Amino acid sequence: MHREINGKNHEIIKTYLDRYGVKFGIYKDNTFDERIFPFDMIPRVIEEEEYKILEKGLIQRVKALNAFLNDIYSTQQIVKDGIIPEEFITSSSGYFPQLCGVKPVKGIYAHISGIDLVQGKDSKWYVLEDNIRVPSGASYSVVARNITRMAAPEIFKDIPIRENRHYPQMLKEMMDSVNTGGINVILTPGRSNAAFFEHAFLAEKSGAKLVFPSELEVDGEGVYFRHFSGEKIRVGAIYRRISDEFLDPLAFNPHSLLGVPNLMSAYHKGEVAIVNAVGNGVADDKGIYYFVPKMVEYYLGEEPILENAPTYLPYFEKDMQYTLENIDKLVIKDVAEAGGYGVLFGRDLSLEKREALIESIKKEPRRFISQEIIDFKELEIISDTKTSRKADFRAYVVMGAEEIHVWPSGLTRYTTRTDTFIVNSSQGGGFKDTWIIDSQK
């Protein structure tokens, strides 16, 4: 690795990350704490040639997911054709039957997708999860890149690294393309949200107005931002960083204090674009994940470019048998959980917990998936000694009304501990920048 990637520069970068308030919030024992997101200066490097394949595969996958959402909230042809059992749709907590027949602006559901991949030791990439509700994290790499360029400029003179700092511009262009006439806003649930840093950062850099729920109101059919003078300013696109359930207390959770009353009514009438669309949870359900390669074939008539990690659905008898017989070598995931929670490695469970898990799987097969454990590649991290850690890769795909792009970078998360595969920031993981490099140049 380049000589400028060293402990000294690493310290400078950490100081700047603190200075810019690059933090994420974490709730532990009912208290909110804000931490610096650990950053490691050694990037994940992806060669341009390899990236091009990933790019194609990611675009293909997101197009299929978007087609699936259009289908599920209209005719549900994929169910009628027997590709996906109906139960997988209706039992998904992210599925809202009341949204059937509601078309988001220009048919875009998956405006921003965060696709989590890992690279096996054989260098093969596997998709682990599709995040198409409110995927977070892109801003961390943008800030890290900015700071790294200042701390170690020689690297950027010597190595042809693809620019990644235009992510907020990609976001702006996408929002403009679906905007129904009005300003773009980023709707944050508030200061204590784990990703508040990102909400504020993206607002500043994309030119969207950062708004809190009480600053929006639905008047007549439109959504408006309340200016302090009392004037109402029309909103055309909302990049919401609030879960579906809390978006509108009149449509979903009546106890939500985070939502905007009647927002869904304006959305139904096509008066405002909501980014990402409401109801996307059905497509990033861990059970539905199993069917994504089939969606690619079904909707696009193409061979899937990216593979899923080998996955089994205990819902199917054959897969149930395999899961129970091989539980020690599988990872079991609860489809209702996220953020690295509800992930159990069979080999790590006590006999008692193992039995309890087996009982749960038998009782509620739809609630679980099982996967082969992929011994994914470790990446080197800066440490006193040469050390490496497990790392995943979140790629971001931004889909507007006319164009779909993969952001030529991503968020590489690594485990800070040696005894875990879980990389999530909420579980103590750190992050790295991701460099797409064209060595031919």
Added chain:
Amino acid sequence: MDNRLSKINLENLYWLGRYVERVIITLDQIVDTFDEMLDKNPMAYQVFCEKIGITDTFKDGDHFLSEYILNEALPYSMISNINMAYQNAMVSRDILKIRCFGYLRNALSVLKKCDVTKIYTLKEVKDSLFAFWGSLQEYLESQSVYSIILMGKYVEKIDLGLRFQRGDMYRSWARLEWMMSHFEISLKYEEITLQGINSLFDRSFGES
């Protein structure tokens, strides 16, 4: 007037200005108090407490300094004030820009590492806060935003100027009056009190 400011923004920006200036002025006063405690009156901190309106529960001058500067549990401490400024800035980040925000964050980090037995180490906090004021003037695109923060600053200068009999209070008063007329904030002269100005920036401002 900036067409993208909400009532919440207004309130946060105004209080941002107040808290930043509060730290700067009390920092000056603390340095003066420390100086007096060194060779004239070891109990001089009690005068500071009285002027700022806090109860003297401190064992001695050293205890006062460490508590007043660094105890995050005390709502009136310097670190709490700078933290309040930081919180108001945090929720206004889309307006403030990352470059301005960085100086404030830096002031907070420096204060946390400050050694209260070496009072000169506080100077770096003040440097960062002055840099913050400068960055606002340099980088803020919206004159309205800048002016609202400045209104908070001048109100704080007047408030603490009255308490510590500081000479710059009158200049701040004149600037504040000019700003209020610039913003067409119509208060009758006799109604212009600190409380009255604060009330302009609570969330009922502009309610029609």
